[in-house]
Amino acid sequence: xxxxxxxxxxxxxxxxxxxxxxxxxxxxxxxxxxxxxxxxxxxxxxxxxxxxxxxxxxxxxxxxxxxxxxxxxxxxxxxxxxxxxxxxxxxxxxxxxxxxxxxxxxxxxxxxxxxxxxxxxxxxxxxxxxxxxxxxxxxxxxxxxxxxxxxxxxxxxxxxxxxxxxxxxxxxxxxxxxxxxxxxxxxxxxxxxxxxxxxxxxxxxxxxxxxxxxxxxxxxxxxxxxxxxx
Amino acid sequence: xxxxxxxxxxxxxxxxxxxxxxxxxxxxxxxxxxxxxxxxxxxxxxxxxxxxxxxxxxxxxxxxxxxxxxxxxxxxxxxxxxxxxxxxxxxxxxxxxxxxxxxxxxxxxxxxxxxxxxxxxxxxxxxxxxxxxxxxxxxxxxxxxxxxxxxxxxxxxxxxxxxxxxxxxxxxxxxxxxxxxxxxxxxxxxxxxxxxxxxxxxxxxxxxxxxxxxxxxxxxxxxxxxxxxxxxxxxxxxxxxxxxxxxxxxxxxxxxxxxxxxxxxxxxxxxxxxxxxxxxxxxxxxxxxxxxxxxxxxxxxxxxxxxxxxxxxxxxxxxxxxxxxxxxxxxxxxxxxxxxxxxxxxxxxxxxxxxxxxxxxxxxxxxxxxxxxxxxxxxxxxx
Numbered sequence: 001x002x003x004x005x006x007x008x009x010x011x012x013x014x015x016x017x018x019x020x021x022x023x024x025x026x027x028x029x030x031x032x033x034x035x036x037x038x039x040x041x042x043x044x045x046x047x048x049x050x051x052x053x054x055x056x057x058x059x060x061x062x063x064x065x066x067x068x069x070x071x072x073x074x075x076x077x078x079x080x081x082x083x084x085x086x087x088x089x090x091x092x093x094x095x096x097x098x099x100x101x102x103x104x105x106x107x108x109x110x111x112x113x114x115x116x117x118x119x120x121x122x123x124x125x126x127x128x129x130x131x132x133x134x135x136x137x138x139x140x141x142x143x144x145x146x147x148x149x150x151x152x153x154x155x156x157x158x159x160x161x162x163x164x165x166x167x168x169x170x171x172x173x174x175x176x177x178x179x180x181x182x183x184x185x186x187x188x189x190x191x192x193x194x195x196x197x198x199x200x201x202x203x204x205x206x207x208x209x210x211x212x213x214x215x216x217x218x219x220x221x222x223x224x225x226x227x228x229x230x
Numbered sequence: 231x232x233x234x235x236x237x238x239x240x241x242x243x244x245x246x247x248x249x250x251x252x253x254x255x256x257x258x259x260x261x262x263x264x265x266x267x268x269x270x271x272x273x274x275x276x277x278x279x280x281x282x283x284x285x286x287x288x289x290x291x292x293x294x295x296x297x298x299x300x301x302x303x304x305x306x307x308x309x310x311x312x313x314x315x316x317x318x319x320x321x322x323x324x325x326x327x328x329x330x331x332x333x334x335x336x337x338x339x340x341x342x343x344x345x346x347x348x349x350x351x352x353x354x355x356x357x358x359x360x361x362x363x364x365x366x367x368x369x370x371x372x373x374x375x376x377x378x379x380x381x382x383x384x385x386x387x388x389x390x391x392x393x394x395x396x397x398x399x400x401x402x403x404x405x406x407x408x409x410x411x412x413x414x415x416x417x418x419x420x421x422x423x424x425x426x427x428x429x430x431x432x433x434x435x436x437x438x439x440x441x442x443x444x445x446x447x448x449x450x451x452x453x454x455x456x457x458x459x460x461x462x463x464x465x466x467x468x469x470x471x472x473x474x475x476x477x478x479x480x481x482x483x484x485x486x487x488x489x490x491x492x493x494x495x496x497x498x499x500x501x502x503x504x505x506x507x508x509x510x511x512x513x514x515x516x517x518x519x520x521x522x523x524x525x526x527x528x529x530x531x532x533x534x535x536x537x538x539x540x541x542x543x544x545x546x547x548x549x550x551x552x553x554x555x556x557x558x559x560x561x562x563x564x565x566x567x568x569x570x571x572x573x574x575x576x577x578x579x580x581x582x583x584x585x586x587x588x589x590x591x592x593x594x595x596x597x598x599x600x601x602x603x604x605x606x607x608x609x610x611x612x613x
Contacts, residue, residue: 043611052525052607073529080527087610091522096234108527149526 001064003028003156003188004049009058009068011044011211018044019055020211026157031179031189031222033199036208042192043161045208049190050085050159051078063156080109084150088162090142092134098145099130102152109153120148124178140171147178151187158182160191164198176201242515246508247548250586253501254552257494258582259559262572264490266560270568271483272447276309280339280443281475282453284460284467290315290438291466298464299442303456309445310338315426316440317433320377321366327421328376330429333357339445343418346370347410353428356406359419363411372408376422377401378432404432442467450480498589505593509541513597520601521609530602537601541594542587549586553579 004026011019018041026032036042047053048060051067052075060068067078079085092101102117121130124144134142143163150158160179164172176198183189191202199205203222207215275281284291284299296313312335319328333349347370350357356376358368368374379401406428412418430436446453453471460469513520520533557574564572 047607050525050607052605052610076524076527076529079525085525089610091518091525091610093519093522100234104523105526108523108529108532 002026002061003030003063004190005059005061006048007059007061009048009055009060011041011048011053012056017211019048021058022208022211022213024206024213026188026190028156029183029186029188030204031183031202032191033202033205034190034192034208035194035196035199035205037194040208041211042194042208044211046159046161046192049157050083051075081153082156084153084155084158086143086146086150086158086160086163088165090134090139090146090166092142092145092149094134097131097133098126098137098141098148101134101145102149105149105152117148117152120152121145123151124148125174138171139167140174143167143171143175144178147175147182151182157188157190160189162193162195163191164193164195172198242508242512243544246505246512246544247551249501249504249508250544250548250590251551251555253497253504253589254549254582254586255555255559256497256552257501257585258553258556258578259563260490260494260497260556261582262557262560262575262578263563264487264494265575266564266572267486267490268449268483269447269573270564270570271479271486272449273309273570274568275475275479275482276445276447277341278475279342279472280310280312280445281472281479282444282446282457282469283472284442284444284469286438286440287466287468290440291442292438295464295467296439296442299460299467299469300444302459302463303444303446303448307447309447310335310340310443311445312336312339312443313426313439314441314443315429315437317378317429317437319422319432320379321362321374321422323377326362328429328432329421329423330426331423333423333425336423336443339443340414340418342414344413345410346413347408350409350423350425353425353431354404354406355409355424357410357412357423358408359421359423360411360413361419362422363408368408368411370408370410374406374408375403376406376424376432377403380433402432402434404428449483450476502589502593505541505545505590506596509537509594509597510600513537513600517604517609520604521606524604525606525610533601534598537598538591538594541590541598545587545590546583548590549583550579552586553582556582 002025004024006022006024009019009022010017022045034042034045044053048055054070054075055068058068059066062078062082067075070078093104096104098121099114099117102120103112103114106112106117118127118130121127124147126141126144126148129137129141134145137145143166163179164175167175179189179191180201189202191198193199200219201222203219205217205219206213207217284296293313300308300311312331315330317328317330318325320326333351337343337349345357356374362368366374406424412423424432446456448456450471453476457469457471460467523533557572561572564570
């Protein structure tokens with residue numbers, strides 16, 4: 001059984017088919033990139049997988065459970081327990097320190113644990129920046145805080161939306177190395193991007209155009225560990 | 231998280247805190263004034279003289295009855311108690327009304343009496359009404375002889391020699407020194423005032439009292455209760471309110487308290503509007519953060535709890551600051567209007583805090599409810 005499966009999923013806004021009968025499977029531990037230009041349906045896909053939206057048609061199975069028709073309340077619980085979100089704009093709470101931002105995710109999940117949050121920051125190499133406010137961190141550092149926050153509750157899927165979109169090349173390398181490390185540790189990663197270089201670092205790339213997958217590429221250059229065939 | 235939000239978003243929170251604190255200050259100040267106005271106004275009205283009189287049921291009543299009547303009223307509410315005994319006396323062979331009284335009591339119960347000179351402080355001293363002083367050409371320091379003729383003899387005629395002898399025997403005289411001239415603008419100016427001891431000595435009798443004038447700091451209803459209680463418990467007397475004083479006091483108090491209450495309600499409403507506006511601005515400003523929190527798994531309930539917690543904490547701190555400032559505000563108003571300091575009521579402190587918490591809580595409800603409509607998918611995409 002796949003960790004995530006989309007069966008004939010469509011999202012229709014009036015006459016616009018943002019997603020048009022999409023099928024997709026993601027195995028546990030897999031690193032998948034969803035690539036496409038603006039308006040291809042990436043964000044809609046991200047919202048549906050991230051349980052922030054429901055499809056108009058079709059089924060979304062997460063760990064075998066159909067989450068396509070669940071209530072807003074249930075969506076919140078699924079997001080909290082199973083999904084780790086990483087955003088292009090980082091979305092850190094500006095008046096909370098890096099450590100507190102990580103602990104925010106713990107707060108809604110279980111109980112804030114400073115030691116554990118500190119370890120998460122240490123894993124992304126930011127232990128020494130824990131007490132800094134987001135405004136005192138560089139873009140790359142903010143994104144790493146965002147990664148630590150996404151990982152703190154041990155989600156089944158880490159969903160990253162253009163994670164390097166706001167980063168310079170040096171920081172992009174740091175973040176992608178971090179993703180590689182996460183994948184090696186067994187984390188399931190879905191990265192939504194329009195950048196082919198970022199997409200190529202994943203095991204598999206799905207190209208989305210006008211709400212449909214038009215291409216699936218298994219990346220030859222993938223250097224990480226393949227888990228889903230284990 | 232709530233404290234971090236309040237402490238690190240200082241500028242926005244200071245505005246909210248200021249509005250709550252000012253609201254709480256005016257509220258607690260006005261409530262303090264509202265409860266202190268009767269006392270303050272009572273003290274002001276006491277300058278206009280007694281508000282209760284105790285009269286004899288028959289001809290006169292004893293000093294013991296007067297004491298019993300006075301004891302009915304809590305001693306801290308009695309501003310002044312003046313017993314009066316009236317007798318017809320003569321100065322230079324013409325009749326004048328003499329009042330024997332307790333000078334301290336008369337002074338306290340009739341603070342509007344204007345005395346040129348001094349109040350009698352010992353026996354043998356006389357306070358003379360302005361009209362009497364004019365009639366006899368009396369000045370402060372003048373000696374004056376006051377003659378008393380018992381009523382059964384006085385006016386009975388003195389045609390026969392025997393009767394004239396009897397009159398001579400019964401007449402009594404006492405020499406006084408005028409210490410003050412009384413100016414009230416009223417009937418008191420046609421009286422002379424001496425101590426009860428002097429009048430007893432002059433009349434050679436411990437005559438009963440004709441009236442007891444009481445000046446009491448109490449509202450009209452309390453005064454009525456005291457009068458009823460005196461009438462029930464003390465024989466030989468009939469207590470009545472001086473209606474022109476008691477009623478005026480009641481009317482002014484009612485209107486003043488209604489005004490203060492009205493202003494309090496208006497301030498309460500304005501504070502609520504101010505807090506609601508600030509909270510609405512806060513929710514709008516933090517829309518992205520709310521969306522993020524929801525994306526991270528925050529339920530609507532937990533978001534509401536956080537914002538409500540912030541609002542209530544703000545209310546508590548603002549209420550505390552406002553309650554303390556409110557006392558000084560009330561003190562300033564009291565000193566300016568009544569020239570009198572206000573009584574600090576410790577109970578107002580927790581009440582002001584609780585009311586502020588309730589006001590901010592209620593005022594925050596509408597903007598906080600708006601947080602439930604925030605869709606994380608939309609706000610995190612900048613829509």
